[in-house]
Amino acid sequence: MNDRRLATLRLLSLVGALFTALVIMAGAFTRLLDAGLGCPDWPGCYGALVVPDESSALLHSPDAPLDASKAWMEMIHRYLAGCLGVMVMALLVLAWPRRRKPGFPWRLMLMLFAALMVQGAFGAYTVTLKLWPQVVTLHLLGGLTVMTLFIWLHLRLRRVARGEAALAARPLGALMGVATMLLVLQLALGGWTSSNYAGIACQGFPTCNSQWVPDTDWGEGFHLTQTVGPNYLHGALHAEARTTIHLAHRLGALALTLALALVVIRRWHRREMRPWLLTLAGATALQVALGIANVLLWLPLGLALLHTAGAVLLVFSFTLVAWKLRHSRQAVKGRQRQTRGGWLHA
Template sequence: MHDSFECRLRWLVRLTLVGTLFTAVVMLVGAWTRLVDAGLGCPDWPGCYGKLLVPDSDLATLRHPDVPLDSFKAWVEMVHRYIATLLGLVVISVVALGWPLRHRRDYPWRQSLMLLVVILLQGAFGAFTVTLKLWPQVVTLHLLGGLSVLLLFFWLYLRLRLVVTPKPKNVSHCASSWWGVAACLLVLQLALGGWVSSNYAGIACQGFPTCNDQWLPAMDISEGFHLTQTVGPNYLHGQLHADARTAIQVMHRLGALLLGVVLVALWWRYRHWQSVASPLAIVVGLYALQAALGVANVVLWLPLWLALLHTAGAIALAAGFVWAWWRWRYQAAGVYSKTIDSPYNNVIAQ
């Protein structure tokens, strides 16, 4: 029986790693779908013009005469749905494999159930994205939901590795305002990035570091962040006027600057913690790369491949931050070697 449990755990480790990587693929395909304006390639859900496969133009016209079929965009949208469905099956497999282990004290059963709940909500947001015609609020939540799925998969992978290869079970639960502030700013910046994308504000500002040759351009912040926009219009290509989109882009830039300062400060604070300094250095490096990609997107007018790299950078930055926080959490508990030889050897981070 023990060998059976160990085998099951090892399969779960592999499956959660696959789930993490596959979620990244699904998110990138979703970004590609949005960037090629295929989000409404199929006007209904879950099928496409009432079919599980993209139909011919005659059948599509009979089903939705007001929405002409674009076969390329319809197939792009359906491929995204197909692979998202496969991701849901991976989540169900994780829950099913973990069912016999649910009573083990060291098994993260609640996180598995949380992953299942989030993937179901993500499916609902996918449906609302189509039925509400790319309403920016739903599109942004759909992006954050995808990141939540990825990070839950990644967290499960780290937890399960700890179960398979036992280490001291004491875990630091001490509060840390540094990590909390950084995490909040990262979530806010990811949400701002989704808001930029869903409102088509990626090139609202021409030039960098100025915006439209001005340090303080005309902005309509109240309209740009008006979260009770009317549900119903087709939001493909956006509905906001130029000053509102400029406000979104400028806030995204300021958020990126603030996040960078906090991440560098976080690295500086823990630079003598041997197992945390390296992950945080990687996070700072990923942030710098992501910032460079953002600037390049503006300067080069948002080419498709570069916009996809910017999405991939956001995914990598979020995962890197979670990994660094994981190392800090267990290092503070004495699981990892605590510090580099330094004057701070006896400091416990707060």
């Protein structure tokens, strides 16, 4: 593979990561505008590739009146997701000649393609199952997974361009493992909170509805076998169940913040890691502040959208810290081996 093609792959992977973040934000904006069912079918809108006029929409789906602004928001989100699929296909085509080369991340590209296909299925089911919270939550997690794979692919391609060997698969330690699990759990709780419209179920902070221990219903709040079929726009759970979900999201935020703070403290002695750790700490503090502000200000549209952006930034920064820890560890070991070898040959 010539240098120009490899440079194109690196650029595409970076653009893909940033573009995925844009698609996630467009999806969040669609959800916040209650436009998730702006088009009652998939992949078209009232049977068309563009939003039709009111009479055509009425003929196609008489039980789903057309709201043109919401329909266009939903279709723009789909168009953007389609562009993302084209990017991944372009990556595969450009990388095909190199697929058998040692150290080339071909399997990672195939994982990215598979993740995007699954994400497309979640997008379809989000509409056909009428915003079923389980699917909406998985759709959010899928988008963040695609973004993470793009980031990891870009970093791998940078190593290939520098002629460096692929990183050996080494665990990053128990603390990073716990932090990873808590991050995934908190992202899932955020999606569950949003999809069940529980963002302001707890009013006030740090108390919830002026209570430290509010009335809750954990069984109903996390009843993962909800009936498929009802329209879940605006949610279908009672107040105590939504309070439970919101409270769980707050507790998850506390646990994740403590875990990430420990990661920063434990790794701070490594000077080469400090810029990345500061980025992670800043992203964590920003996300916590946005969460609190959303509660106190009753979930205004702009702040709610920024909270999703904060989650994207947190995943970005955490992925970079994980990569740098892994890369730095190998680099240090390599230097140590070279030093020992130098003494032996002296």
